[in-house]
Amino acid sequence: MIQQLPFIYFGGMALVCAILVVISRVAIYSAMALLGMFVHVAGLFILLDAPFLAGVQLLVYAGAILVLYLFVVMLLNVHGRGPMLQRQTPWAIILTLLAAGEMGYLVLKSHFYPKLPAIPHPSVPTLGNTETIGMVLYTQYLFPFEVASVVLLIALVGAIVMARGRGGVSQG
Amino acid sequence: MVPLSWYVTLSALMFVTGLVGVLIRRNIVVVLLCIEIMLNAVNINFVAFSDYLHLIDGQIFVFFVITVAAAEVAIGLGIIISLFRLKESVNMDDYNLLKL
Known part of the structure; x- marks a missing residue:
């Protein structure tokens, strides 16, 4: 039970915050509850041995995406x-x-198997989580990675075009 | 040791919460927030399976989900701002331009 306590805390809080997002009347409260959910999901990522993803979750979701929402709500x-x-x-x-x-x-x-034991590689030096992600992302998943950058560029251009409006800056 | 089924159950509960929000809320900004809940529920599943199977690919996919979420938020909020200019409202029921 004591081993499952962190999961119960982070998972329960994430769920409570998700419910708060849905039931709050004021949009700012919803956004703040979403911030709590992001933080607790990052805690779940740390429990699952993904510390780099937890950092990315905090930086990108809580740091960038949520600020964008708050700007629009205000x-x-x-x-x-x-x-x-x-x-x-x-x-x-x-x-x-x-x-x-x-x-x-x-x-x-569904039938859930218990956790597989890690296969030891005596010849390969063990890499940390961040090194492994970098290695796989820039070799095996290089093409999706480049496509993701194009997606982000299109989003950037599209957001500017759509939010600019009619009477704003010069009509190009 | 937390069993994998707990993570899957939590993910399903959070996904359903987000689905309820998308379907019943009237405020379009809150609807976009609820889409973020659903994306996060999927990310928990990806990372949980990645940890239990010792495959790093699940974590790579979470990166792409986060990228697409960022793009979706930028475009979605742009659409919301131009809709607000047009209709002076963030109410889903007021957006009936495509209705016959």
Whole structure:
């Protein structure tokens, strides 16, 4: 039980924060609850022996993406007027129950093997997590890596074009 | 030792939470936040399986998921800002331009 305590804390807090994102009326509170969820998911990554990913999660998600959300929420000045839920909520609940039932069935019916023992390589020097990720990312996954950079460039250009508006800067 | 099924169950619960948010919330910014919850739930699955099978590929995929999430947020927020200019609202029910 004492070994599972960190998982229970990080996982439970991540779930609670996720629920808070959905149920808060004010968009800023939702964004702040999402920050808590990102931090606790980073804790889960550390428990799973992925410290580099935990750092990336904190830097990219909590540091960059969340700030972008906060900027937009403050820019748009959205207040919690009117009903919080949209019109098709009954249908949405039916759909969600179906999806949850399907996922629960799959998890219950699956057979999970216990953790495999690590295969020791006596000839190869053991690399750390970050070194291993770098090695695999720049050799085996080099092409997807380059494609990801193109995706980011397109996102950059697209965001500028879409958010610029009509009467803004000079019409090129 | 935490069993793998616990991670998968947590991931499924978080994914369903995000799905509920996407389907029922009216505020379009909160809908985008809920998509981030779903992406994070998938990332937990990737990293958990990567740890239990001793394969690093799952962690590489998380990188690509984070990249795509960043691109999606940039484009999505750009769309939200131009929709807000057009309709003066962040309410999903007001966006009916494509409706016949």
